[in-house]
Amino acid sequence: MIRAVMVMNTQGKARLAKFYDFQDSRLVYKHYATLYFVLVFDSSENELAMLDLIQVFVETLDKCFKNVCELDLVFNYSKVFNDEFSLNPILTGEKIHTILDEIIFGGQVLETSSTEVMKAVEEISRLETASNSITLVPKAVSGWRNR
Amino acid sequence: MAGGTSSSIMETFFQRNLEDLIKGLRLQLIGESAFISKALDEIRREVKSTDPHTKSNAIHKLSYLASLHFHDMSWAAFHVVEVMSSSRFAHKRIGYQAASLSFHDDTPVLLLITNQLRKDLTSTNEFEVSLALECLSRISTTDLARDLTPEIFTLLSTTKLFVRRKAIGVALRVFAKYPDAVRVCFKRLVENLESPDQQILSAVVGVFCELASNDPGSYLPLAPEFYRILIDSKNNWVLIKVLKIFAKLAPLEPRLAKRVVEPICEHMRRTGAKSLMFECVRTVVSSFSEYESAVKLAVVKIRELLVDDDPNLKYLGLRGLSIVTLKHSWAVLENKEVVIKSLSDADPNIKLESLRLVMAMVSESNVVEISRVLVNYSLKSDPEFCNEILGSILSTCSRNVYEIIVDFDWYVSLLGEMSRIPHCQKGDEIENQLIDIGMRVNDVRPELVQVARDLLIDPALLGNPFLHRILSAAAWVSGEYVEFSRNPFELMEALLQPRTSLLPPSIRAVYIHSAFKVLVFCLHSFILQKGHFTSSCPDNLVPGISALALKREMPESSDLITCEAPPTHGEQDEGFNPRVSNQSCEDLSVEHDGDRTISHGQTSMHDSSEKNSFTYESIVNLINVVELALDPLTGSHDVEVLERARNVLCFIELIKAELPECLVQKETSVDSEDVKAFKIIELMSDAFSEELGPVSVSAQERVPLPEGLILKENLDDLETICGEVQVPPSNLFSFGSPYGEEKGVFFSDLHSKEESEPSTEATSLLTEHRKRHGLYYLPSEKNEILANDYPPANDSKWKNNLNNDTEDLVKLTAQSLVSNKKPNHAKPRPVVVKLDDGDVGSISAKRPEAKDDLLSGAVREVLLGSDVIPTSQSNESNKSFGKRKGKEKLNMEPSTELKENLGDSEKPDLEKPRSRRSKHRTHGKDRRHKSPENINEEREENGLRGKQKSSHRHARHKARQRADALLTVVSQTPVIPDFLL
Known part of the structure; x- marks a missing residue:
């Protein structure tokens, strides 16, 4: 299984770290511009397949952010997917985590098609915005009224 | 009232959200840690807010800080639970993410989330379900796994493929935590192997690969399914996983290997994907090494990788080669030039791997030449790799008490030469070997003293701190064996x-x-x-x-x-x-x-x-x-x-x-x-x-226990530790004769x-x-x-040891002399003192794994049919389960054995082969409705296994029967019907 996924920049600063299990064994990484994508895994994964998986991950990020760069990852936590709701601060989706969770689930490779991943991520974003837009207005209004 | 509400509104509008936090963190002027601790104070305040929005935002920020700046967030566990239970998806998501990040087995609030998880697992919104599954896959405890098994069971056959995939993934964690869940869910999991959906298949094969890597024996009965996938599937991910499974299964069942090896070779020839090709190669060389033609093909493919420009492929080629070498040394010799050339590759991993391969080629006949080449090479390479080379020469040559060294004079002078290599930092190892050889090899002492003298006499060497240990050994040698000094x-x-x-x-x-x-x-x-x-x-x-x-x-x-x-x-x-x-x-x-x-x-x-x-x-x-x-x-x-x-x-x-x-x-x-x-x-x-001789690793054990000394009764835990320490097989002692004679x-x-x-x-x-x-x-x-x-001023301890064991030692010396094979060399190999000690090896051999036993036991029961399985009514029955599983684990016998002790436990004539045979047949028949095309194969396998193993089994029957008797008393009715049969 996959033990951990890490993304760090060339200075060694972590931009993403996700652990599925706390034993390490083998490791592959791929270097894109200022970022290193690292996968830690054990003997039940194939090294080249893991490299491909990094490729899938980066491809998906690329589709999501239109030419992904380090700053996208830094701000991924607050990057808003649907621009029309961008005024609402709660619309943050942990973009990278969402993407990663669709690709790797509990250390198992779940989805290797970036289009499928994108579909799910879009769906989740829509759901989030929907759940917020419904309740935000009444709440704000009632708040002001009480005042 | 109004004040409270308005403050929450104010909080909502003026609260810094995560984006603000990240921006602030990048622009801060007060120092990162100061900024973060300020932010944490803010979060502590906000998290207590009654407004769910503020609260979730705080948790969101906190989990960011926890995951990338590694701040503790266990204190907020309760608030995380609150956020998880929010009805809004966005909040829920933040809560679940935080929970899977921060919760662990000892988190007290875990008890509170069972119902929330259950609710979300049964939700109609598949994304809510998937949130709960994701969380479960990372934090599931035994309790959670047990309580939520029914929900997982339902999800395993849901029509929503998006959710089913994740449910399959979660099964792995649930099984690991709560083995009894196997009895409920396993059949559905197996059914998913026949799913036409590639993603489902990929997930379930991944789970089986994980399960089989711990205990392959239990999954042998599923081999026909995997075989079918191997033949039919076109998905490389799935194929890689299936190959992994077969690599585990094949060594257990020769007939299976025979059938599988051809399709694997076919994949190897046909595929364009390097990952799949390499996986085939690895499977063949590690598990099918007796199939000559397959190995030949694999080596051809390895060669393709070796000459590739991509360093990744080259590295993997070398890896593959090092696996082949274990059984087929010709493969390395065939690719010798490439390997030697890789020693000067730019990539350090490739260099290391090729060094390992070169060392694997070393034998009595070529050790001198190879060491010469490597020492020359180490002079040219960077300090790190230089020491890597020296280290591997030292460890290879000293393996098994200098097994491959014939000319000790040469080796000792090589040690002297290595000490003088500028980057050498292997002082400790060289020190040990100089003294060790001095004590073990009588004939080499004159040369050893000469080498020591050359080292001691050079005033320049004293200036290098890395050499001090070597000089210490040289000084000791020259003092101890001064009679050989010129x-x-x-x-x-x-x-x-x-x-x-x-x-x-x-x-x-x-x-x-x-x-x-x-x-x-x-x-x-x-x-x-x-x-x-x-x-x-x-x-x-x-x-x-x-x-x-x-x-x-x-x-x-x-x-x-x-x-x-x-x-x-x-x-x-x-x-x-x-x-x-x-x-x-x-x-x-x-x-x-x-x-x-x-x-x-x-x-x-x-x-x-x-x-x-x-x-x-x-x-x-x-x-x-x-x-x-x-x-x-x-x-x-x-x-x-x-x-x-x-x-x-x-x-x-x-x-x-x-x-x-x-x-x-x-x-x-x-x-x-x-x-x-x-x-x-x-x-x-x-x-x-x-004379000072080497001291046996087990010398301490030979000292009789003094009377009245009470030691802790159970030292099992200690033994596992010692077992690792006592790995070196070498055992040592001294010559009987003092040099005076x-x-x-x-x-x-x-x-x-x-x-x-x-x-x-x-x-x-x-x-x-x-x-x-x-x-x-x-x-x-x-x-x-x-x-x-x-x-x-001599150390009396040494002498005592020697005197105590002198007789033993002399005897053993004689033994080792007898067993020593002398190769045909111009110069006879001097006697190297060593002794074979059986008990050292056996200590490290066994390693109990209670959890796996439980799991594999449960899997076997489900797969192989049984009617007396309680789930978990009483602790007592659970305990007896554990014990019995432990026994089974010892003889890796998957099918027939289990059937005996479960299905036939009431029959008195257990040991007669006929009853066993008939049982097989029924088993085969039972399977027919499920996958008729596989019966023959299945039966063949079982029959064969029965024949092979029957001889071993008799000795264990008595003990097992007793355990079974106990079991049948405790358990009466099967709660979960057997799905497979």
């Missing part, structure tokens, strides 16, 4: 040279002690030689005998004359001019060389000339050198150095008084030798001549070789050095009142 005087000067002050005290102490040994040796030889001349023994008598004779004479004569210190010694000593004595010392070595060249082969002649070298002048000079060098050390701050130096000095005081007398009386009579000094020297010499031999051995060129160079270096620092070598007079006798 020139003890030179050795003494090397040991006492001024630059030794650069050494750490502990090593300096070794130097001083070795100097002591050399001194005693010189004095003793001097006396022997004198006895040789003065006694009436004929010249051709070997010195050993004369020594014995001397010893015999001593007790009688010692009574006759009680010696007083001669009053004149002070004047006598003063008479020696330092320059003269130095001169004589150098003359001496020249003289040696002359002698050597003349007296080749004429041992008796040679002996006498060698004896001559210990002149009175040289001895006195020697003593002066020692005194001068050690005197300043009596003020040393290090206890060890101080003590050693004092030992030597006091010894000198003891004998010095009577030494001149020896000279005076040399010509007069034999009786004059019976002065006290001789006795002391004899004593010391005897003490030092006691062999004295006659060594001098003759010694001079069969010419003095080597570098050593004379080193000698001249030393001479020059001595001239420059002449003042250090001035003799001086010290007339202290001497102290009483010192006990021999």
Whole structure:
């Protein structure tokens, strides 16, 4: 299984770290511009397949952010997917985590098609915005009224 | 009221969200940690807010800080639960993410989330379900797994593929935490193997790959399913996982390997994907290595990888090659050039891997050449890789007590050469091996002493801290085996040279002690030689005998004359001019060389000339050198150095008084030798001549347990620790014979070789050095009142050990001698002392894994059919389960055994093969409705296994029957029906 996924920049600063299990064994990484994508895994994964998986991950990020760069990852936590709701601060989706969770689930490779991943991520974003837009207005209004 | 609400509104609008936090963190001017602690204070306040929005936002920020800045967030666990239970998806998501990030088995609030998880698992919104599943896959505990098993069971066959995939993934964690869940969910999991959806298939195969990697035996019955996937699937991800599974299963079932190997080769030939191709290669070389044609094909493919430009592929090619090598060494030899060339690759991993491969090629016949190539190579490479090379040479050559070394003289000089490589940092290992070889290999000692001398005599080496350990070993060797030294005087000067002050005290102490040994040796030889001349023994008598004779004479004569210190010694000593004595010392070595060249082969002649070298002048000079060098050390701050130096000095005081007398009386009579000094020297010499041998790793275990000593009863945990420590198979001990008996031999051995060129160079270096620092070598007079006798400064512990085991050891030496295979070499391999000790290996062999046993037991039950399985009504039944599983784990026998003890437990005639056979058939039939095309195969396998294993099994039946009896009493009705049968 996959033990951990890490993304760090060339200075060694972590931009993403996700652990599925706390034993390490083998490791592959791929270097894109200022970022290193690292996968830690054990003997039940194939090294080249893991490299491909990094490729899938980066491809998906690329589709999501239109030419992904380090700053996208830094701000991924607050990057808003649907621009029309961008005024609402709660619309943050942990973009990278969402993407990663669709690709790797509990250390198992779940989805290797970036289009499928994108579909799910879009769906989740829509759901989030929907759940917020419904309740935000009444709440704000009632708040002001009480005042 | 209004105030409270408005503050929450204000909070909502003015709360910093995560984006603000991240931006602030990048722009902060107060320092990152200060900024973060300020943010954390804010979060602590916000998280208590009644407004879910504020709260979730705070948790969101906190989980960011926890995941990327590694701040503890366990304190917020309860708030996380609150956020998780929010009805809004966005909040829920934040809560779940935070939970999977921060919760672990000991988080107390885990008890609170069971219902929330259950609710979300049954939600109609598939994304909510997937949130819960994701969380469960990372934090599931035994309790959660048990309580939520029914929900997982439902989800495993849901029509929503998006969710089903994740449910399959979660099953892995649930099984690991709660093995009984297997009985509920396993069948559905297996059904998913037939799913037409590639993603589902990929997930379920991944889960089985994970399960099978821990306990492949239990999943053998599923082999037909996997086989079908192997043939049908076009998805590389799935195929890779299936190959992983077969790599585990094939070694357990030869028939299976036979069927699978051809499809795998087909994939290997056909596929364009390197990942799949490499996986095929790896599967073949690791699990199908007996199929010659498949391995050949794999090696061809490996070669393709090796010559590829992509360093990843090259690396994997080397990896593959190193797996093949274990069984087929020809594969490496075929690709030898590529491997050697890879040693100079830019990629450090490739270099390391090829180094490993080169070392794997090493054998008795080529170790010399390969080491030569590698040592040359290490001179050219960077420090890190240089030490990698040296380390692997050292470990390969010392493997199995120097198994592959035939020419120890060569190896010892290689060690000396390695010490001089500039980047060498393997001091510890070389130190160990120098001493180890000295103790184990009798024949190599002359060369060893020569190597040690070359190291000691070079003043430049003392400046390199990495070499200090090696020098320590060299000093010890030269002191311990000084009898093989060509020139003890030179050795003494090397040991006492001024630059030794650069050494750490502990090593300096070794130097001083070795100097002591050399001194005693010189004095003793001097006396022997004198006895040789003065006694009436004929010249051709070997010195050993004369020594014995001397010893015999001593007790009688010692009574006759009680010696007083001669009053004149002070004047006598003063008479020696330092320059003269130095001169004589150098003359001496020249003289040696002359002698050597003349007296080749004429041992008796040679002996006498060698004896001559210990002149009175040289001895006195020697003593002066020692005194001068050690005197300043009596003020040393290090206890060890101080003590050693004092030992030597006091010894000198003891004998010095009577030494001149020896000279005076040399010509007069034999009786004059019976002065006290001789006795002391004899004593010391005897003490030092006691051979030190290697100590067995298990020496401690052989010491009988003293009575009344109560040890903790259960030491299992300790044993697992010790088992790892005691890995080295080597066992050691000493020679029975003290070297005294062999004295006659060594001098003759010694001079069969010419003095080597570098050593004379080193000698001249030393001479020059001595001239420059002449003042250090001035003799001086010290007339202290001497102290009483010192006990021999030898370590008594060693001796005790040796004495206790002497008999054993001698026996074992003989054994190892017998078992030693001697290859056909020009030079016979010297005896290397070692012993085979069975118990060391067995300790580390067993390693119980309780959890896996439970899991695999449950899997076997489900797969192989049974009717007496309680889920988890009582603790008692659970316990008995655990015990029984443990037993099964021992004999990796998957199917038939289980059926016996579960299905047939009530039948009395368990052991008759007929009943077993019939059971197989029913099993086969039962499976028919599920996958009819596989019956034949299945039955074949089972039958075969039954035949193979039946012989082993009888012994275990009794114990198992008892356990089964217990089980059937406890459990009455099957709660979960068996799905597979």
